[in-house]
Amino acid sequence: MAFPWLRLIDAAFGMSDIARRVAGGREAPPAPPATATGAGGALEARLAGVVVAALKEAFDRDTRRLELEREQIEAERARAEQALRLELRRQTGERELGRLRLVAAIAVVSWLATLFFSRELLQGGVAARAALGGGWILLLGALGAAFTAQSSIAALINADGDLSSGRAGVAAPWLIVAGLAVIGLAVLVGAR
Numbered sequence: 001m002a003f004p005w006l007r008l009i010d011a012a013f014g015m016s017d018i019a020r021r022v023a024g025g026r027e028a029p030p031a032p033p034a035t036a037t038g039a040g041g042a043l044e045a046r047l048a049g050v051v052v053a054a055l056k057e058a059f060d061r062d063t064r065r066l067e068l069e070r071e072q073i074e075a076e077r078a079r080a081e082q083a084l085r086l087e088l089r090r091q092t093g094e095r096e097l098g099r100l101r102l103v104a105a106i107a108v109v110s111w112l113a114t115l116f117f118s119r120e121l122l123q124g125g126v127a128a129r130a131a132l133g134g135g136w137i138l139l140l141g142a143l144g145a146a147f148t149a150q151s152s153i154a155a156l157i158n159a160d161g162d163l164s165s166g167r168a169g170v171a172a173p174w175l176i177v178a179g180l181a182v183i184g185l186a187v188l189v190g191a192r
Contacts, residue, residue, distance in 0.1 A: 093157035096165055103172045104146035111139040114183050124190030131186030138179030145172040
């Protein structure tokens with residue numbers, strides 16, 4: 001920080017005025033005010049320029065710091081949004097995998113249940129056996145479609161594709177329904 005020379009000089013003049021008053025009792029004419037045209041004015045102008053330059057540098061530094069902080073906040077926000085998108089994508093994939101596993105379990109349980117009760121149908125006519133075989137084929141097709149859809153969803157969870165199970169995932173529940181309907185038809189035909 002610059003030394004306040006002008007204040008020091010002004011204080012010295014003020015002390016000399018006080019000393020004259022006390023010693024002589026006469027009053028000295030007032031000192032003219034300092035102007036910017038003299039030697040003191042040039043120094044003062046230089047000091048003002050230095051102060052202005054320092055303030056400008058401080059403001060520029062603060063502006064750069066604020067811009068850097070804004071960029072960092074924006075980058076953190078973008079990372080958080082990306083992490084949220086990935087988490088939502090993972091959850092969506094897990095839900096779809098759970099649904100497809102349930103469809104596969106229903107297909108297996110339905111096929112095994114009809115397998116235990118197929119003895120009466122196998123002793124029936126040709127139509128009952130054909131319907132039972134068709135129902136089993138549809139149930140096993142549903143199981144295969146569910147497994148195919150599961151593998152495609154598992155591959156898409158890490159990729160950027162759409163997380164739908166595709167045609168196989170849509171067809172699997174309908175194949176179960178069709179298979180159980182055909183087996184029910186076999187039961188009706190075999191009961192005659």
